[in-house]
Amino acid sequence: MVLNYIWIAFFVIAAVVAVVRLTFFGDVEVLPAIMNSTLDSSKTAFEISLGLTGVLSLWLGIMKIGEKGGVIDAMARVLSPVFARLFPEIPRGHPVYGNIFMNLAANMLGLDNAATPLGLQAMERLQALNERKDTASNSMIMFLVLNTSGLTIIPISILVYRAQMGAAQPTDVFVPILLATFFSTLAGIIATSLYQRINLLQPVLLAALGGLSLVVTAVIWGFSRLQQAELSVVSNNVANGLLLLIVIAFIVAGLRRKVNVYDAFIEGAKGGFETAVRIIPYLVAILVAIGAFRASGAMDWVLQAMEWAISAIGLDTQWVGALPTAIMKPLSGSGARGMMVDAMTTYGADSFVGRLACMFQGSTDTTFYILAVYFGSVGISRTRHAVACGLLADLAGIVAAIFLCYLFF
Secondary structure (H helix, E strand, O other): HHHHHHHHHHHHHHHHHHHHHHHHHHOHHHHHHHHHHHOOOOOOHHHHHHHHHHHHHHHHHHHHHHOOOHHHHHHHHHHHHHHHHHOOOOOOOOHHHHHHHHHHHHOOOOHHHHHHHHHHHHHHHHHHHHOOOHHHHHHHHHHHHHOOOOOOOOOOHHHHHHHOOOOOOOOHHHHHHHHHHHHHHHHHHHHHHHHHHHOOOOHHHHHHHHHHHHHHHHHHHHHHHHOHHHHHHHHHHHHHHHHHHHHHHHHHHHOOOOOHHHHHHHHHHHHHHHHHHHHHHHHHHHHHHHHHHOOOOOHHHHHHHHHHHHHHHOOOOOOOOHHHHHHHOOHHHHHHHHHHHHHHHHOOOOOOHHHHHHHOOOHOOOOHHHHHHHHHHHHOOOOOOHHHHHHHHHHHHHHHHHHHHHOOO
16 A cells, blocks of 8 residues: 555655646756656566576575475574564464564565565464554564664675676665665564563673674774775675575585485576566566656655755765665555665665665565554554654664765775
């Protein structure tokens, strides 16, 4: 429903701005520009979707090997002591832990389409434990905030889009996204724990969160001491090294379990083509609307107003061009994806704005969409502190992304 209103608003605003420019400024080129933009945007959307097929098939195949090789089960066992303390209402050993972990694992790996059905299964089991069926339980809210904070280890889709848009090093945003999404998730956990009076000073939680914080701090400190040219080389090598290590680890795990890794890869890869085809109409719809909005001049007016306001308070305005992606992300995942692609198309995939838009896309998830779908699926009407905690996590991710983009690029 939110995306419906956003989509209509893009066209209505574009039409109003076009009429103003034509009537008051005599700009006779605005209407042809809008129509040309809609045609070009629809072509771009199809080409991007078609180009996604191969890489999506590759990664979905690798993930299927990891799943059958027991990697996910092993990670679930490692994380179970932490989950037990973040979700104290859930009985120890309850099957919902498996659903929660599978959903978070899909998010961590950037597999949005796989994460949603897994999340709905988890929410159904959490609702079965919920005593007040119309009101979100603490466990439901913590689960939702972990989703909206968008913790991502491998932002597959973003790397694929960057490759499609001609980035020289599509993986150069890998480490910055990993750091930004960590801060978003940490802020979400802290905010929700304060609301729910969860003691984060418990030894297990303190060790987990404190240890991760120290690692991230060390990474940022280490990268901050490098020159720009060195930073780019190290970041790219670390990103590609981690991705290669994950691929090898998944294959080795499959071999240890005596899994037919080739058949497992083919089984998972088949979903890549289906996913790429499934997103074509959505990508066409949002890119056409954004194209009309930009061609009318409305986008320029909005960005100029933001740039003026930000410069008036003495801040650098280099990042303003990527701000539409950050604003759209809590409302619509496909809308933010369209804004990200539009930013890379307009400014260049390797520009500061293009990279920052990718970092905004990867640092958080779609708060209102997740809230509507997950809570709506089980009839929750009273969301309590879910929205506040989710938006605080989003804000932390946006601020961290801006800071890290300046640090890295």
